[in-house]
Structure formats: structure tokens, C-alpha cells
Amino acid sequence: MVETTPSSRPRGRHRRPPGAGGPRALIATVQVLGLAVWFSASAVVPDLKAEWGISSTTATWLTCTVQLGFAAGAVASAALTLADRIRPERLLGICAASAAACTLLLAAVADGPAVALVLRTLTGVFLAGVYPVGMKLMTSWSGPARRARDLGVLVAALTVGSALPHVFSGIPGLPWRGVLVGAAIASAAAALVAVVWLRPGPLLAPAPPPDPRYAARMLRERGPRLVVLGYLGHMWELYALWTWMGSYLEAGRSADAFGVRPDVVVFVAAGLGGALGCLVGGRAADRWGRARTVVVALVASGVCCLLSPLMAGAGPVVVAVFCTVWGAVAVADSAVLTTSMSEVADKRYVGTALTVLTALGFLLTVASIQIVPVVAELLGWPAALAVLALGPMVGAPAMLRVRGLGTGSAANRVSSAAASRPVAEPEPEIAVPEPVVVGVRRRPTPDPGEPTTEIDPVPDGYPTVEIYRALRRSPDAPTGHDPRFAREVAEALPPAGADGRERSEPGRHAVRPGP
Numbered sequence: 153m154v155e156t157t158p159s160s161r162p163r164g165r166h167r168r169p170p171g172a173g174g175p176r177a178l179i180a181t182v183q184v185l186g187l188a189v190w191f192s193a194s195a196v197v198p199d200l201k202a203e204w205g206i207s208s209t210t211a212t213w214l215t216c217t218v219q220l221g222f223a224a225g226a227v228a229s230a231a232l233t234l235a236d237r238i239r240p241e242r243l244l245g246i247c248a249a250s251a252a253a254c255t256l257l258l259a260a261v262a263d264g265p266a267v268a269l270v271l272r273t274l275t276g277v278f279l280a281g282v283y284p285v286g287m288k289l290m291t292s293w294s295g296p297a298r299r300a301r302d303l304g305v306l307v308a309a310l311t312v313g314s315a316l317p318h319v320f321s322g323i324p325g326l327p328w329r330g331v332l333v334g335a336a337i338a339s340a341a342a343a344l345v346a347v348v349w350l351r352p353g354p355l356l357a358p359a360p361p362p363d364p365r366y367a368a369r370m371l372r373e374r375g376p377r378l379v380v381l382g383y384l385g386h387m388w389e390l391y392a393l394w395t396w397m398g399s400y401l402e403a404g405r406s407a408d409a410f411g412v413r414p415d416v417v418v419f420v421a422a423g424l425g426g427a428l429g430c431l432v433g434g435r436a437a438d439r440w441g442r443a444r445t446v447v448v449a450l451v452a453s454g455v456c457c458l459l460s461p462l463m464a465g466a467g468p469v470v471v472a473v474f475c476t477v478w479g480a481v482a483v484a485d486s487a488v489l490t491t492s493m494s495e496v497a498d499k500r501y502v503g504t505a506l507t508v509l510t511a512l513g514f515l516l517t518v519a520s521i522q523i524v525p526v527v528a529e530l531l532g533w534p535a536a537l538a539v540l541a542l543g544p545m546v547g548a549p550a551m552l553r554v555r556g557l558g559t560g561s562a563a564n565r566v567s568s569a570a571a572s573r574p575v576a577e578p579e580p581e582i583a584v585p586e587p588v589v590v591g592v593r594r595r596p597t598p599d600p601g602e603p604t605t606e607i608d609p610v611p612d613g614y615p616t617v618e619i620y621r622a623l624r625r626s627p628d629a630p631t632g633h634d635p636r637f638a639r640e641v642a643e644a645l646p647p648a649g650a651d652g653r654e655r656s657e658p659g660r661h662a663v664r665p666g667p
Contacts, residue, residue, distance in 0.1 A: 175293050176302060178350055179286055180309040186248040186282045186342030187313035189255045189275055190218060192335035193268065194395055195317035195415060196328035200268075203328075208525050210265050215395050216518045217269050221276025223514040229280055230507040236358045240285050245347035247281025252339035254278065259332035282342075283310060284510070287490070293353035299494075300442065303487035304434020308427035311483055313338075314394060315423030318415035362504040370505055375496030378550045380509060382446055383489045385547020387513035389453060389540040390482050392520040394422050396528075396537065397475060403533035404464040404471060421475035429480030430487060437488040443554040446492070449485035450551065454544030456481065457537060464534035492554070 193200070193214040201211055229235065234243055254275045262268045287306055294302035320326060320334040370376040401414040429449075437445040456478040463474045490506065497505035520540065528536035 175351065175353060176290060176305065178345070179289050179293070180305050182244065182248075182342045182346050182350060183283065183286045183306060183309035184313040184316070184342075185338040185345070186244070186251070186286075187279065187310050188316040188335040188338035188342075189251050190279060190314045191215065191394065192255055192317040192332050193218075193258070193272055195321040195398075196331050199328035204264055206265050209522075212395075212522055212525060213269060214265075214272055215391075216521055217273040218276035218279070219391065219514045219517045219521070221273040222280050223276075223511045225277035225280025226284055226507055226510050226514075228277075229284065230362050230503060233359065233361050234281070235285050235288055240289055240352055240356070241346050241350040243281055244285045244289070244350070245343040247278045247285070248339050248346060249343035251275050251278040251282065252336040252343065255332050255336040255339065259329040259336065284506075288356070288359075289350065289352055292356035295355070298438055300437040300488050300491040301431075301434040303491055304430045304432075304437075307434075307483065307487040308430035311426035311430060312423045315419045315426070318398070318419040318423070322413045322416040322419070359503040360500065362507055363501050364504075366498065366501040366504050367508045370497060370501070370508065373498075375554065376493065376505060378554045379489060379493045379496055380512065381550035382450070382485075382547040382554070383493070383509055383513050384516050385450060385543040385545070385550070386446075386482075386485055386489060387516050388520045388543030388546075389457065390486065391514075391517040392524050392540055393478070393482055393537065395521050396524045397422055397479075399525075399528070400460070400464065400533055400537055401471070401475070417472055417475065421472065422479040425476035425479035426483040429482070429484035432480070433484030434487050436484075437491065442488050442492040442495070443551050445488050446485040446551045447548050449481050449488075450544040450548040452481040453478065454541045454548065457539075457541035457544065460537045461535040496554070 197211045197214065200206060200214070201208070238246075254271045258268055258271045262271065286309075287303065290302055290306045291299060316338060317331055317335045320331040321328075323330075326334075371380065398414045398418045401417055433445055433449060436448075456474070459474070460478075463471055466474070490509070493505050493509050494502050520543070523539060524536050527539050
């Protein structure tokens with residue numbers, strides 16, 4: 153039997169599919185362009201307040217309506233399983249084009265907040281078909297061993313795309329309608345790229361329809377409940393920071409010292425700094441563990457929140473570096489929390505769990521975005537962002553209590569668990585039909601004429617024992633595996649000898665061929 157050393161471990165789900173680098177980069181590019189309309193109105197709030205004479209509260213709802221629309225769209229899309237009914241790249245293209253159309257209409261015909269709020273709500277609904285579907289496409293090209301890393305790339309793209317309107321707004325002489333048109337063109341380009349070039353990967357699988365009963369039941373389970381608390385703490389801070397960082401910088405006049413508009417500093421700090429934080433956070437989670445990475449990011453961002461009143465009056469270089477670090481750590485745990493939920497939730501209802509997580513998080517952002525300007529009126533903008541520290545104060549202790557989140561591949565985690573458990577008695581052997589595996593079944597009694605080897609746990613390698621146990625479950629059970637999973641396991645088994653039997657070595661498993 154072939155030993156499962158690092159150089160000879162079976163290649164399958166646990167590794168990235170061949171040629172996945174190009175599609176992953178293309179998916180990230182589509183996200184950068186498609187999400188440019190998200191904060192397009194927020195980037196021109198000062199101009200809208202001056203031209204329309206709206207209050208700060210009304211201006212805040214130009215962002216909050218997008219958040220509400222996104223939450224509603226995510227729930228509706230999951231309930232209707234749109235990503236399974238419509239090809240995901242086509243659904244993404246349709247939604248990106250629709251979001252672009254809403255933004256173009258806002259630039260062309262809106263002359264007051266009433267029309268603007270309706271169009272912004274619709275923009276949020278359509279964006280729910282851009283980011284979550286992009287996540288589905290990214291995971292179709294990514295195995296579990298590097299899923300947090302690849303989702304970190306996706307969130308990095310979201311971060312850059314969300315900050316892109318601040319680049320347009322920083323162009324001297326460009327009116328606010330031109331900023332919206334630029335964001336709409338970017339989103340329309342994303343739709344074109346998605347429809348023409350984007351394709352799902354070999355790991356794409358249809359998601360089961362959401363189970364509303366599990367949506368309530370998961371909050372009573374320890375692991376999902378703690379991850380939800382960590383995610384809510386993260387979301388309380390993140391979108392309010394992105395929305396109001398420009399006002400914070402403008403109040404301190406730090407950007408003026410550089411001779412640039414605050415929007416440019418926001419793009420560098422929240423966009424580029426945030427993208428770097430996502431990449432580092434994803435790699436750290438795969439190497440050192442999900443919960444540990446999230447706690448470090450939440451503690452660091454909470455410290456930044458508390459230091460923000462003191463840093464507001466510092467020199468421009470200090471403020472710029474501070475905001476860049478803040479933008480990086482505030483979003484570094486975003487993809488890690490999503491990956492964590494997919495690992496602690498019931499595997500049959502991961503889609504439902506992620507939908508609940510996303511909806512609760514974006515609903516909470518509405519409250520935090522509204523609270524910051526209220527605090528600013530009472531204490532001033534330099535101290536306003538300190539209230540965001542409440543999120544990390546709740547999220548970090550919750551994630552400290554999370555156990556069982558691994559450092560990467562679920563297979564490696566199961567292998568370690570199998571190695572640590574003593575085997576009281578030999579496990580029955582599994583019969584695998586040949587030459588084409590269409591399923592796996594168990595013989596009721598072993599044939600005494602065929603030699604067998606007692607099953608011992610593999611101390612460091614592929615989790616063979618646990619996979620055998622999984623395959624022995626009845627295919628009619630809700631946790632049973634389909635023939636495709638059986639084929640992948642069969643491909644991971646060592647090659648048969650000349651006599652048609654599996655080779656075995658002392659201390660390794662023996663698997664008999666099927667009848």
C-alpha cells in the first residue's frame with residue numbers, strides 16, 4: 153500500500169484543481185468591477201447634501217438602503233436557489249448589469265432622495281447576486297485545504313471594488329453624476345466579463361434548498377452561535393468604518409496636508425490596505441487556525457477603534473499609516489469567519505447557515521452606520537468611530553470559545569482525530585466494485601478465505617478510517633454520499649497488484665476488491 157506522505161498523498165478534493173489560478177483571478181476581477189456601485193452614492197454624499205439640501209440622516213440611508221436590499225436579496229436568492237436554477241456566471245452577469253442600470257438611472261434622472269433611495273435599495277438586491285454567487289464560483293475552483301485563502305482573495309476584491317468610487321470622486325472637477333457613471337460602467341464591464349469568459353470549476357455542486365427550521369435551530373448550537381457572534385462583531389465595525397472614514401479624515405484635515413481629497417486616502421487605506429489584510433488573513437487562517445486568526449484581527453481592530461480619537465490630530469503620515477493598518481485588520485477576518493461557519497454548521501445545511509449569517513450581519517450594519525453620525529454630533533468626528541469598538545469587544549470573546557476549527561483541510565483534521573482515538577476492535581473491510589465505481593457497499597460477513605489486515609489508524613496522512621466509516625452509511629440516510637464521492641475515494645486508494653488485490657503493508661489498511 154502506498155504511504156500517504158506529503159509527497160504521495162492522494163490528489164483530489166483537498167487540493168486546488170489544475171489550472172485554477174486563471175479562473176480565480178478572473179472571478180476576483182469581476183468582483184472588483186461589479187461591486188464598484190456599492191458605495192458609489194456614499195462617495196458623493198457631500199455633493200448630494202449641498203445640491204439636494206438633505207440632512208445627514210437622509211444621506212446615511214443612501215448606504216443603509218443598499219445594506220437592507222442586499223440582505224433581502226441574499227435571503228430571496230437562497231430560498232429560490234437561483235444559483236442552481238440559473239448558471240452561476242449568467243446569474244452574476246445579469247445581476248451586475250442590473251445594478252449598473254440602477255446606478256445609471258440614479259445619475260441620469262434622480263433629483264432628490266425619494267428616487268435615489270428606491271434605486272439604491274434595488275442596487276443592494278442585485279448585488280446579492282454578485283458577491284454570494286462569486287463566492288460560489290470561487291469555491292468551485294478551490295479545495296478545502298486552501299479555501300480560507302481563496303475566499304480571502306474574493307473579499308480582497310470586494311474591498312477594492314467597494315472603495316473604487318472614492319478614486320473617481322478624487323478626480324478634480326468630476327461631478328457627482330460622473331462618479332456614478334464611472335461606477336456603473338465598471339459594473340457593466342463585470343457583467344460582460346462574467347457572461348463571456350467566466351465558468352464554474354469542477355468542484356461546483358448544487359446546493360440543497362434552505363431549511364427555515366435549521367435557520368432557528370443553528371443558533372442553539374454552540375459552534376454556529378459563537379461564529380455568528382464573532383461575525384456580528386466584525387460587521388458592526390467594518391461597514392460603518394468604510395462609510396465614515398472619509399468624514400473622520402476630513403474632520404482631522406490630515407488628507408489636506410497631502411494635497412489630496414480624503415477619498416483618495418480612503419481608497420488607499422480601506423481599499424488597498426483592506427485587500428492586503430484579506431490576503432494575509434486567509435493565509436494565516438489556513439496555517440494557524442480559523443479562531444486564532446479571527447481573534448487577533450478583532451483585537452487589533454478594536455484597539456484601532458479606541459485609539460482613533462487620539463490619532464485624529466496626529467500628523468498626516470501617522471494618520472495615513474494608522475488608517476491603512478486599521479483598514480487591513482478590520483476586514484482581515486471576513487473570509488475566515490465565512491469559512492468557519494461552513495465548517496461548524498451542519499454539512500447538510502451549510503447554504504442555510506451562510507444565508508442566515510450574511511443576512512444578520514448586513515442588517516446589523518444598518519444600526520452601526522446610523523449610530524456613528526449621532527455620536528459625531530455629540531462628541532465630534534474624531535471620537536465618533538470609537539463606538540465601533542463594541543463589535544470586537546463582543547466578537548473576540550465569542551471566537552475564543554470556538555473549538556474544532558482547523559488550520560486548513562478538513563481531511564487533515566479528521567486524520568489527526570482518528571490517530572488520537574484507540575481502535576478497540578478491527579473495522580470491517582469495504583468492498584469496492586471494479587472497474588467502474590458507482591457506489592460502495594458493505595459485505596455482511598467477511599470471506600475467511602481472503603487475507604485481511606487489521607485496520608489501524610494512520611498517524612499522519614489521509615483519513616482513511618474516517619472515510620471508510622462515512623462510506624458505510626446507508627445511501628438513503630441524509631448524510632450518505634453520492635456515487636461521485638465514492639469514485640473520488642476509490643481514486644485515492646492505492647493501485648491494485650498484479651493479482652487484482654490491494655497491496656498492504658504492516659500497520660496499514662487492507663481493502664479487498666469487490667466481488
